[in-house]
Amino acid sequence: xxxxxxxxxxxxxxxxxxxxxxxxxxxxxxxxxxxxxxxxxxxxxxxxxxxxxxxxxxxxxxxxxxxxxxxxxxxxxxxxxxxxxxxxxxxxxxxxxxxxxxxxxxxxxxxxxxxxxxxxxxxxxxxxxxxxxxxxxxxxxxxxxxxxxxxxxxxxxxxxxxxxxxxxxxxxxxxxxxxxxxxxxxxxxxxxxxxxxxxxxxxxxxxxxxxxxxxxxxxxxxxxxxxxxxxxxxxxxxxxxxxxxxxxxxxxxxxxxxxxxxxxxxxxxxxxxxxxxxxxxxxxxxxxxxxxxxxxxxxxxxxxxxxxxxxxxxxxxxxxxxxxxxxxxxxxxxxxxxxxxxxxxxxxxxxxxxxxxxxxxxxxxxxxxxxxxxxxxxxxxxxxxxxxxxxxxxxxxxxxxxxxxxxxxxxxxxxxxxxxxxxxxxxxxxxxxxxxxxxxxxxxxxxxxxxxxxxxxxxxxxxxxxxxxxxxxxxxxxxxxxxxxxxxxxxxxxxxxxxxxxxxxxxxxxxxxxxxxxxxxxxxxxxxxxxxxxxx
Amino acid sequence: xxxxxxxxxxxxxxxxxxxxxxxxxxxxxxxxxxxxxxxxxxxxxxxxxxxxxxxxxxxxxxxxxxxxxxxxxxxxxxxxxxxxxxxxxxxxxxxxxxxxxxxxxxxxxxxxxxxxxxxxxxxxxxxxxxxxxxxxxxxxxxxxxxxxxxxxxxxxxxxxxxxxxxxxxxxxxxxxxxxxxxxxxxxxxxxxxxxxxxxxxxxxxxxxxxxxxxxxxxxxxxxxxxxxxxxxxxxxxxxxxxxxxxxxxxxxxxxxxxxxxxxxxxxxxxxxxxxxxxxxxxxxxxxxxxxxxxxxxxxxxxxxxxxxxxxxxxxxx
Numbered sequence: 056x057x058x059x060x061x062x063x064x065x066x067x068x069x070x071x072x073x074x075x076x077x078x079x080x081x082x083x084x085x086x087x088x089x090x091x092x093x094x095x096x097x098x099x100x101x102x103x104x105x106x107x108x109x110x111x112x113x114x115x116x117x118x119x120x121x122x123x124x125x126x127x128x129x130x131x132x133x134x135x136x137x138x139x140x141x142x143x144x145x146x147x148x149x150x151x152x153x154x155x156x157x158x159x160x161x162x163x164x165x166x167x168x169x170x171x172x173x174x175x176x177x178x179x180x181x182x183x184x185x186x187x188x189x190x191x192x193x194x195x196x197x198x199x200x201x202x203x204x205x206x207x208x209x210x211x212x213x214x215x216x217x218x219x220x221x222x223x224x225x226x227x228x229x230x231x232x233x234x235x236x237x238x239x240x241x242x243x244x245x246x247x248x249x250x251x252x253x254x255x256x257x258x259x260x261x262x263x264x265x266x267x268x269x270x271x272x273x274x275x276x277x278x279x280x281x282x283x284x285x286x287x288x289x290x291x292x293x294x295x296x297x298x299x300x301x302x303x304x305x306x307x308x309x310x311x312x313x314x315x316x317x318x319x320x321x322x323x324x325x326x327x328x329x330x331x332x333x334x335x336x337x338x339x340x341x342x343x344x345x346x347x348x349x350x351x352x353x354x355x356x357x358x359x360x361x362x363x364x365x366x367x368x369x370x371x372x373x374x375x376x377x378x379x380x381x382x383x384x385x386x387x388x389x390x391x392x393x394x395x396x397x398x399x400x401x402x403x404x405x406x407x408x409x410x411x412x413x414x415x416x417x418x419x420x421x422x423x424x425x426x427x428x429x430x431x432x433x434x435x436x437x438x439x440x441x442x443x444x445x446x447x448x449x450x451x452x453x454x455x456x457x458x459x460x461x462x463x464x465x466x467x468x469x470x471x472x473x474x475x476x477x478x479x480x481x482x483x484x485x486x487x488x489x490x491x492x493x494x495x496x497x498x499x500x501x502x503x504x505x506x507x508x509x510x511x512x513x514x515x516x517x518x519x520x521x522x523x524x525x526x527x528x529x530x531x532x533x534x535x536x537x538x539x540x541x542x543x544x545x546x547x548x549x550x551x552x553x554x555x556x557x558x559x560x561x562x563x564x565x566x567x568x569x570x571x572x573x574x575x576x577x578x579x580x581x582x583x584x585x586x587x588x589x590x591x
Numbered sequence: 592x593x594x595x596x597x598x599x600x601x602x603x604x605x606x607x608x609x610x611x612x613x614x615x616x617x618x619x620x621x622x623x624x625x626x627x628x629x630x631x632x633x634x635x636x637x638x639x640x641x642x643x644x645x646x647x648x649x650x651x652x653x654x655x656x657x658x659x660x661x662x663x664x665x666x667x668x669x670x671x672x673x674x675x676x677x678x679x680x681x682x683x684x685x686x687x688x689x690x691x692x693x694x695x696x697x698x699x700x701x702x703x704x705x706x707x708x709x710x711x712x713x714x715x716x717x718x719x720x721x722x723x724x725x726x727x728x729x730x731x732x733x734x735x736x737x738x739x740x741x742x743x744x745x746x747x748x749x750x751x752x753x754x755x756x757x758x759x760x761x762x763x764x765x766x767x768x769x770x771x772x773x774x775x776x777x778x779x780x781x782x783x784x785x786x787x788x789x790x791x792x793x794x795x796x797x798x799x800x801x802x803x804x805x806x807x808x809x810x811x812x813x814x815x816x817x818x819x820x821x822x823x824x825x826x827x828x829x830x831x832x833x834x835x836x837x838x839x840x841x842x843x844x845x846x847x848x849x850x851x852x853x854x855x856x857x858x859x860x861x862x863x864x865x866x867x868x869x870x871x872x873x874x875x876x877x878x879x880x881x882x883x884x885x886x887x888x889x890x891x892x893x894x895x896x897x898x899x900x901x902x903x904x905x906x907x908x
Binding site for chain 2: 473509510
């Protein structure tokens with residue numbers, strides 16, 4: 056081997072070594088450019104004011120405009136403390152046994168109008184959210200104030216350091232900060248302006264919101280994550296008619312389905328029509344449940360409540376109402392769709408989870424003990440929202456109740472009246488859907504089962520359960536926390552606090568050339584679109 | 592003629608005033624308001640916050656104050672702000688008008704082009720096989736809801752062509768072919784139903800006229816059958832047809848809800864339904880007033896056409 060050959064061999068070896076050692080990242084394959092077309096089932100209810108709404112119709116199209124302090128990794132479907140990545144904060148640290156959360160902010164971030172982002176914006180946002188006395192502005196509506204009930208102060212230590220001081224340890228705070236519901240607002244614009252426009256730091260800048268028609272974004276050229284976003288723009292088309300939305304998806308006029316939109320039946324039809332569509336089942340972190348007003352007869356009687364819970368055959372409902380597109384569970388979504396819920400073997404023994412005939416026999420016995428019989432049947436009015444997804448659930452439940460001798464009449468309530476009616480307790484029994492931001496016990500328990508919470512529609516209040524909820528919230532060991540959380544879920548079902556019927560699944564559908572759009576454990580948290588690219 | 596029009600316009604103003612009162616009161620009688628809807632989207636209710644928002648929107652003022660302010664706004668050209676979008680309602684309504692007017696006009700053109708000739712043929716060939724076929728087709732059109740037909744059109748396009756019209760509005764200056772396609776299909780869905788009605792009215796009116804003495808006289812004088820029908824009979828048979836066309840056009844302005852929704856066209860009717868669902872009072876009130884104006888004007892136009900079609904009709908007497 057002469058010198059030249061030796062040099063050539065060395066060169067080849069060096070090239071191979073460099074290739075092997077080079078970081079393998081999906082970004083290498085990614086292509087930049089293109090406009091992604093998405094769909095909306097309705098126009099944005101409150102514009103881009105994510106902090107003033109609790110609906111996917113707002114958070115989904117508004118997320119690309121914003122950034123959080125931290126976010127669930129867009130490329131990982133699971134949402135756990137381990138999958139949280141930095142956004143506006145590039146580092147963070149828990150101190151004093153999870154009493155203080157110190158966040159170190161990026162220094163290279165600018166708002167879409169060029170104003171530098173600083174800790175002032177963070178303090179402004181979170182003081183407003185927790186309604187601190189010193190907050191310079193008040194949100195018109197503040198649905199997630201309870202998330203920050205444990206935050207004692209938000210301090211801007213310097214322009215790029217923020218400290219969240221907590222009243223007691225609460226590791227879950229980070230999970231809530233990572234939700235799509237927790238963007239940082241700009242301190243230099245009025246919070247009300249988000250209802251008509253969007254001043255964000257996010258990967259996309261608002262180009263146009265044509266009311267009732269579409270929302271259009273363009274790439275933010277000054278985005279602080281270099282090389283992102285890949286796409287040149289986004290277009291969210293409002294299509295009110297569900298059949299037309301599916302037709303638009305099938306013909307490629309929209310390239311991504313709206314979360315919660317595609318049922319199992321729709322998914323099967325779409326796959327049959329366009330086999331190349333990529334369809335991923337995932338939990339939208341929304342459950343079907345029954346709310347019984349504990350302040351009013353007959354549901355102030357625990358035996359009657361228990362009878363109702365026993366009467367509903369969860370598995371039959373999943374087949375009949377969702378054609379198999381849901382899973383049984385309790386207050387938190389079960390694995391693999393969630394991290395905290397009870398699994399199938401743990402469900403055995405809980406009301407309504409056993410063999411249907413046995414459960415109905417138990418229900419009849421309980422009703423008898425409560426003083427009701429075929430001669431003296433229990434007559435109730437079941438209310439539900441006048442939306443088909445509610446009505447199909449309620450109709451099934453009415454039929455189940457009939458089988459144990461409860462004569463329920465179904466009353467449909469208009470959306471405008473639904474929440475006021477629930478909060479005022481002007482109902483006996485309701486068929487309801489509950490969606491939860493992050494898959495986290497704190498976000499769910501305090502909001503839906505906490506004593507005095509405005510969204511605790513059944514008015515369930517147990518000191519024992521509340522102390523357990525507080526205990527799990529402060530527990531630092533994940534395994535111990537899981538044990539407490541699962542015990543709470545069992546107790547909630549036994550107390551018939553708000554019997555959970557099932558967890559709905561969605562079949563997230565994208566065209567095959569849409570890459571890196573990965574559905575998470577909750578539909579509220581993966582709409583940033585920063586990592587999405589088109590392989591066209 | 593001028594005094595007749597002035598008289599009709601004066602009556603129209605009174606009608607609009609009555610209409611404004613009815614819509615204003617009906618909206619307030621409907622359960623719930625925009626604040627309830629906002630809270631629904633937020634998933635909770637806070638009575639204090641609700642009070643503050645109602646004050647912000649001016650909804651806590653007495654009804655008569657709100658009504659008079661709205662009427663004053665209409666007179667001065669200020670239609671108020673949408674509760675939902677916090678924008679001037681005129682700014683929101685303006686882009687909807689051409690969409691709905693174009694769709695309604697196109698649907699009426701289709702309805703007339705289909706309905707009148709088939710009605711004439713059906714009348715001339717009364718009780719023939721062709722007459723039966725055309726009557727069955729018209730009966731099908733009347734029985735078939737236009738929203739169902741619209742959905743069938745969409746599904747058929749997907750199944751056979753793997754294509755549907757654009758989901759966002761394409762202006763004629765952007766792409767004329769796409770624009771026409773976008774409007775032609777929904778216009779067909781709506782126009783077919785109207786054409787069925789027009790066909791039946793044309794047929795029965797023409798049959799009646801064809802039995803008149805002057806038609807017999809025209810035939811006896813040796814005029815060709817075509818000339819008799821098209822020049823002498825049809826013109827006189829058109830009075831009820833024109834009435835129906837006017838009513839149908841007025842109905843379409845507010846009645847295209849489902850068609851606009853299925854074809855995703857950003858028109859008045861679709862927006863009106865959204866505004867009603869949101870209890871966006873300023874939007875609903877102004878859209879209803881716009882529809883009322885169209886109904887009144889199209890009725891006036893029809894009445895004026897009577898004089899053109901039938902010289903015996905005189906105005907102002």
